[in-house]
Amino acid sequence: MIDFSLSENDQKILDYVRSEALVARKYARHYDENEHEFPPEALPEADQFPGVWGLMGERGEEDSGSSVIGMMVTMAETWGDYSVRMRKGRGVGLGNAALGAAGTPEQKEKWGHLLLSMAITEPGCGSDPSLVQTTAVLDEETDEWIINGEKIFVTTGCRADGVVLWATLDRSAGRAGIKSFLVEKETPGFVVAHKEKKLGIRADDTAAYVFQDCRIPRGNLLGGKEEIPKQGSGGFRGVMKTFNMTRPMTAAFGLGMSRAALDFTREQLEEAGVDLSYGAGVHGLSAAAAKFQELEALQEAAELTVARAAWMADHGMPNNLESSISKAKGGSGVRTITQGCIELLGAMGVSRDHLLEKWFRDVRITDIYEGTGQIQHMIIARTILDYSREQLS
Amino acid sequence: MISFGLTDEQEVVREAMREFAEQVLRPAGRPADEASELPADVMQQVWDLSLTSTQLPESVGGGGEARSPITNAIILEELAFGDAGLGLAAASPGLFAFAVADFGTEEQQKQYLPAFGGQKFHAGALAVLEPSPVFDVTNLQTTAEAKGDSFVLSGKKRFVVMGDRAEHFLVLARSTNAAKTGFGAVDAFIVPRDAAGLSVGDVELNLGMKAVPTVSLTLEKVEVPAANRLGGEEGIDAARLIAGTRVAGAALLTGLSRGVLEFCIPYAKERHAFGEAIAQKQAVAFMLSDMQVEVESMRWLTWKAASQLEQGTDATKAAVFASRYAATQAMKIADNGVQVLGGHGFIREHPVEMWYRHARTLSVLEGVAAV
Ligand SMILES: Cc1cc2nc3c(=O)[nH]c(=O)nc-3n(C[C@H](O)[C@H](O)[C@H](O)COP(=O)(O)OP(=O)(O)OC[C@H]3O[C@@H](n4cnc5c(N)ncnc54)[C@H](O)[C@@H]3O)c2cc1C
Numbered sequence: 001m002i003d004f005s006l007s008e009n010d011q012k013i014l015d016y017v018r019s020e021a022l023v024a025r026k027y028a029r030h031y032d033e034n035e036h037e038f039p040p041e042a043l044p045e046a047d048q049f050p051g052v053w054g055l056m057g058e059r060g061e062e063d064s065g066s067s068v069i070g071m072m073v074t075m076a077e078t079w080g081d082y083s084v085r086m087r088k089g090r091g092v093g094l095g096n097a098a099l100g101a102a103g104t105p106e107q108k109e110k111w112g113h114l115l116l117s118m119a120i121t122e123p124g125c126g127s128d129p130s131l132v133q134t135t136a137v138l139d140e141e142t143d144e145w146i147i148n149g150e151k152i153f154v155t156t157g158c159r160a161d162g163v164v165l166w167a168t169l170d171r172s173a174g175r176a177g178i179k180s181f182l183v184e185k186e187t188p189g190f191v192v193a194h195k196e197k198k199l200g201i202r203a204d205d206t207a208a209y210v211f212q213d214c215r216i217p218r219g220n221l222l223g224g225k226e227e228i229p230k231q232g233s234g235g236f237r238g239v240m241k242t243f244n245m246t247r248p249m250t251a252a253f254g255l256g257m258s259r260a261a262l263d264f265t266r267e268q269l270e271e272a273g274v275d276l277s278y279g280a281g282v283h284g285l286s287a288a289a290a291k292f293q294e295l296e297a298l299q300e301a302a303e304l305t306v307a308r309a310a311w312m313a314d315h316g317m318p319n320n321l322e323s324s325i326s327k328a329k330g331g332s333g334v335r336t337i338t339q340g341c342i343e344l345l346g347a348m349g350v351s352r353d354h355l356l357e358k359w360f361r362d363v364r365i366t367d368i369y370e371g372t373g374q375i376q377h378m379i380i381a382r383t384i385l386d387y388s389r390e391q392l393s
Numbered sequence: 394m395i396s397f398g399l400t401d402e403q404e405v406v407r408e409a410m411r412e413f414a415e416q417v418l419r420p421a422g423r424p425a426d427e428a429s430e431l432p433a434d435v436m437q438q439v440w441d442l443s444l445t446s447t448q449l450p451e452s453v454g455g456g457g458e459a460r461s462p463i464t465n466a467i468i469l470e471e472l473a474f475g476d477a478g479l480g481l482a483a484a485s486p487g488l489f490a491f492a493v494a495d496f497g498t499e500e501q502q503k504q505y506l507p508a509f510g511g512q513k514f515h516a517g518a519l520a521v522l523e524p525s526p527v528f529d530v531t532n533l534q535t536t537a538e539a540k541g542d543s544f545v546l547s548g549k550k551r552f553v554v555m556g557d558r559a560e561h562f563l564v565l566a567r568s569t570n571a572a573k574t575g576f577g578a579v580d581a582f583i584v585p586r587d588a589a590g591l592s593v594g595d596v597e598l599n600l601g602m603k604a605v606p607t608v609s610l611t612l613e614k615v616e617v618p619a620a621n622r623l624g625g626e627e628g629i630d631a632a633r634l635i636a637g638t639r640v641a642g643a644a645l646l647t648g649l650s651r652g653v654l655e656f657c658i659p660y661a662k663e664r665h666a667f668g669e670a671i672a673q674k675q676a677v678a679f680m681l682s683d684m685q686v687e688v689e690s691m692r693w694l695t696w697k698a699a700s701q702l703e704q705g706t707d708a709t710k711a712a713v714f715a716s717r718y719a720a721t722q723a724m725k726i727a728d729n730g731v732q733v734l735g736g737h738g739f740i741r742e743h744p745v746e747m748w749y750r751h752a753r754t755l756s757v758l759e760g761v762a763a764v
Contacts (some may be wrong), residue, residue, distance in 0.1 A: 002403075002463050003396045004697040005704060064395040231549070278710040279576055279632055282717070284529035294721075297694070297714035304693035305686070312395050325686050378675070380682035384658060385672050392673050 004304075007063045011012060013055045014076050020049050021080025025260075025355070028081035032358055033204035036195070038159060039084045039203050049086050065314030067245065071252045071306050078256030079263075082362050083203035093156050094118035095164035095182075097246060102180055102222045117160035119151035119209055126153075127375050129166060130175040134211065136167040138226070143218040145181060147211040149190070155369075157207025158195055161185055165209075169228060176229050180222040189214030200361030246370055247323040248309040251330025254366030255303055258334040261359045262299055265292065265341040268348060288344055295340045302326070302333035321383045328376035331367030338363050397696070399467070407467050414475025414648075416521050419484075422476030425604035426747055429596075431482055431582065432604075433514075439483040440514040440563050444468060445490050453502055454510025459602055460494065462637065462702040466644040466695050473648030474655075477751040478604040485555045485605075488638065489517025489563050492581065495637075496629040500620070505561065518559035520550040520610055521638070522757075530565070530635055531575045535612065537566035537582060539624075544622060546582060546615040552757070558610035560586055563623065564612070565631070577633035581623040590615040596663065600749030636712035637702060643715040644694040645755060646723035647688060653730035654684040661733055671733075680729045687722040694718050720756035727752035 006014070023045050031039050052073065063069070070125040077085060078331040095116025099108060125131035134149025147167055154163065162184040183190055270276060274288050282290050303325040312319035338360040342349030349356050367373045382392050399407065421435045448465075449455025465487070472480030490509040493501055508515045523534050535548025546566050553562065562584045570578070584591060594609035623629050658681060661672035671677045698711035730745040731738035738745045 001396060001398060001400055002696050002700050003394055003704075004700050005394070005706070008394050062394050068395045110747060255726035278713045279530045279635070280531045283527040284531055294717065295628075297718045300697070300714050301694055301718060304697065305690060307395055308397055308689065308693060311395065315398075321685075322689075325689055328682075329686050329690060374675075376540065377679045377682040380685055381672075381675075381678035384654075384681060384685050387673070387680065392675070392678055393680075 007060075009055070009059060009063045010069060010072070013052060013069065013071055015080045017052055017073050017076035020052075020086040021077055023049070023093050024077075024080040024084040024086055027084045027356060028358065029080075029352075031084055034195045035197060035202045037203075038205065039088065042087045043084070046086050051087065065311060067310035067363055068307055069311040071248060071310045074249060075259060075303070075306075076254035077246075078253050079260045080256075081203075082201050082253065082257060093160055094246070094368040095160065095162070098164045098180060099182070099222065104224050105221075107182070107219075107222060107224075111162065114161040114184070115156065115159065116182070117156045117163045117207075119154045119155045119157070119165040121153045121162050122150055123152055123377055127372060130178070132166050132168050132178055133171070134165065134167040135171070136169055136179065136181055136221075138169075138218070139215070141216070141235060144215040145218060145220065147181065147183065147214040147216065150193075151209040151211075153196065153369075154207045154209055156205060156208060158192060158205040163209065164222065165211075169226075173228050179226075181216060182220045182222060183211070183214065187214055187216060193262075199364055200358070201365055244319055244323045245310075245313060247327040247376070248306045248330075250366060250370040251302065251306050251326045253328050254334035255299065255306065255364045257359045257363045258299055258337040261338045261356055262292075262296060264354065264356055265344055265349075291340060292344060295337045298333050299337055302329045305329045321380060324371075324376040324379040324383075327370065328373050328380065329330075329374070334363035334366050345362050397693075403464055406464060407471060410468050410471035411474065414471045414473075414480075414606070418472060418475025418479045422479055422604070423744060423747060424477075426478060426601075427603075427741075429598075429603040431479075431606065435479060436482065436514045438478075444483065445486045446455075446510045449490060449494055449506055449510055450502065453506035455494075455506070459490065460703075462640060462699040463696065466640060466699040469641055470648035470651070470692065470695075471527065473645040474652045475648075476604075477645055477649040477652075477748070477755050478602040480648065481602060481755065482605050483552065484641060484645070486515060486517040487641075488519035488554065489559070489561070491637070492519065492563055492623065492629075492634055493583075496581070496624045496634065498625040501583070501623065501625075504628035506539065508560075516555040516559045518553050518556045518562045519638070520553045520556070520562050520564045521635075522550065523554045524549050524551045524609070530579070533565060533567040533579060535564065535566040536569050537580055538569045539619075543616050543618050544580075544582060544704055546584065546612045546617065548612050550610040550612070552597070552607045553610055554607055555603055556593060556610065557606040562586070562591075564610070576632040576635070577631075579635075581631070581634070582617050583621045583623060584612075584615060584617055588615050588617065599754055601747065601752070601754035619708070632707070632709050633702070636708040637699065639712040639716035640695060640702060640708070642700045642756065643691065643698070643712075643719035646716075646719035646752070647691040648694055649748060649752060649755065650691060650719075650723045650726040651688050652725050653745065654681065654688055656744060657681060657730055657733045677733060680733060682731065684726045687726060691715070691719045691722055706764050716756075723752045723756065 048321055063136040093116045095118040098118055099111060120129050122133055136145045136147050139146055151165055162182060164180050164182055166178050168177045169179060189212045191210045194208045196206040274286060276289050309319045309326045312322055341356055342360055417438055425432050447456035447458050448460045451457035472483050486509055493505050522528060538545045564582050564584050566580055568578045568580050575747055589648050590613040592611045596606045596608055620744040645682055661677055662670050664671050694715040701708035702710050727749045731749050734743055734745050737743055
């Protein structure tokens with residue numbers, strides 16, 4: 001049955017997560033301005049907050065599905081701050097998702113406890129990962145892979161215990177030649193070259209890696225399949241499947257912050273005496289109220305596309321199209337919303353006395369990483385047109 | 394629990410409506426628009442589907458099924474996918490009948506609803522919009538003044554759908570009782586066509602949705618008995634009534650937009666320029682992907698508001714979001730639909746020029762986006 005209400009349990013969870021998020025928000029500015037400090041594993045207040053897991057255990061029939069509530073919890077977290085959390089979970093890097101999707105049971109067992117970053121992007125390739133230049137060459141004598149190349153924009157690249165990286169066995173094989181490898185920190189020849197300075201999400205470390213004759217055991221190829229498939233890019237597509245949940249999740253990160261921006265803007269407008277009540281037509285509204293409600297509707301729409309993609313995942317439905325829709329909608333939506341909030345609040349919106357200017361900077365990444373908005377539109381277009389990569393690129 | 398799952402029954406209804414829309418409404422839409430006339434046979438075929446009567450009480454000859462704004466939203470999307478004009482006309486009896494079913498007293502239901510359970514198409518009309526360009530539903534210019542055991546209505550209405558043939562009008566008016574404001578001051582009155590002081594104008598000539606007859610009403614001290622006030626002494630929940638029309642409008646706009654998208658996809662794959670299908674050009678492909686994103690966004694906003702109506706919670710805000718969002722996006726989608734076809738989009742041989750006019754008209758005509 002179509003339903004958009006929250007169960008008591010859902011509501012309890014979200015209220016709880018928001019209460020943690022409000023505490024985390026107090027530290028947001030500090031870690032924004034002190035870019036080279038990392039937020040702590042746990043905030044000083046953590047002993048007063050038992051964590052959400054206890055509440056998650058009691059879920060029943062009338063509660064939202066696990067992916068749906070997961071997305072909403074994510075939004076509630078970033079509503080506080082993108083990077084600062086009451087407690088930092090371990091083992092939740094992007095590389096962990098890849099390990100979960102592509103690793104053998106033994107590999108998962110061996111590395112599951114590590115915090116793993118994911119390195120695909122290189123100085124010369126981002127949107128088109130088939131251009132990966134980093135090489136992996138097998139040394140049959142020592143049973144080792146020798147990795148050479150550069151990776152950039154690696155999220156949690158400094159703090160991670162290791163990385164899942166994409167390297168090619170054979171450049172001439174294109175996509176089919178690309179494999180994922182796991183490299184632990186401290187491996188000789190693996191250097192964290194530097195940490196980037198960014199527009200936003202500054203408390204998140206984004207690193208550049210250099211691999212120079214870096215030798216890793218033969219068993220570090222994720223999934224263990226060394227042969228290059230002859231036709232098509234089945235293996236590659238398997239890797240790309242990882243993104244079906246990370247795309248709506250990425251949208252959710254941004255939408256938590258744009259929701260925060262809207263809440264702040266509402267407070268300020270109402271305090272200034274702007275009537276934001278609904279029901280009257282546009283002619284019964286001030287220009288500020290009309291604009292604000294338009295942004296709110298956009299937020300709602302974007303959140304619903306995320307919920308849709310997650311709901312499909314909960315029901316075992318293929319959600320490749322819907323994942324890209326949510327990422328495209330969320331990515332562009334959060335830009336419009338935060339830009340619009342600043343327009344509505346004027347000088348207050350750009351002042352560093354408030355977090356709105358930070359949210360404006362922080363959300364901008366949403367439409368870039370995990371596939372830019374254009375890349376999402378390409379996936380959507382290919383799907384509805386029933387086109388191959390060759391027919392539309 | 395957040396759920397996008399249709400019931401089995403809703404799946405069946407959706408499938409049946411889609412087929413009807415494709416086979417009956419789509420082919421009839423263009424000729425009806427060109428002739429500015431509702432095809433009586435098509436309207437009767439719609440009537441035979443019992444869209445309105447199914448959800449009316451058995452006591453008045455209805456099907457006795459629970460009123461379901463969600464099921465209606467699903468149906469309206471499909472109807473408008475076929476043709477927005479005929480879809481609105483098909484839905485129009487509900488504008489009157491569902492309001493009476495939802496808010497009317499028992500006597501009012503007994504008196505006015507049986508006609509909607511009958512065999513013959515029965516028009517119903519809801520008069521909301523007014524001639525002023527600065528219309529605001531919470532501040533109506535049409536007034537209702539209590540006078541003894543009756544009410545005196547004065548004012549003007551526009552864009553009254555099916556007003557050329559309706560036997561009764563459900564007229565929204567602002568109570569002159571100063572203690573009430575906003576939606577609280579909005580009352581609805583059942584006004585018979587032959588009421589003294591009521592003049593019904595000629596059928597209006599509109600930009601789009603030309604098959605749908607609309608008229609203006611002038612009410613000059615029209616006196617109706619207190620028994621004609623919908624809901625009797627309690628009156629109506631006007632916020633809910635308006636939220637209902639907004640959701641209906643949003644559903645129609647979603648269907649219209651999906652129609653544009655599904656028409657443009659095969660066209661863009663077939664049409665070639667510069668050595669490949671125009672759909673292979675990103676500038677065109679991205680117009681289509683954007684339509685897909687927005688059609689889904691519109692639909693979820695509509696469903697959310699509809700589900701709140703169905704659950705009886707306050708749907709005002711969700712309905713505002715759905716209707717305004719849908720109005721904006723439907724216009725953009727219809728606009729891009731013309732662009733995808735280029736010069737051919739401007740020619741009346743293709744439906745996109747009609748949909749472009751429909752999109753602009755529907756959001757106003759339904760009394761939705763603007764109110
Ligand atoms: C903070 C941050 C964190 C990141 N984290 C990670 C990470 O953990 N791991 C990782 O591997 N990468 C990460 N990235 C990299 C990110 O995924 C890429 O930046 C992104 O995919 C875009 O690639 P690019 O920067 O090379 O841009 P380009 O690919 O050069 O794109 C530039 C512009 O061209 C457009 N474009 C490209 N191709 C097409 C096309 N075919 N059609 C239409 N338009 C096109 C793009 O949409 C974009 O607007 C991160 C980046 C940032 C900024």
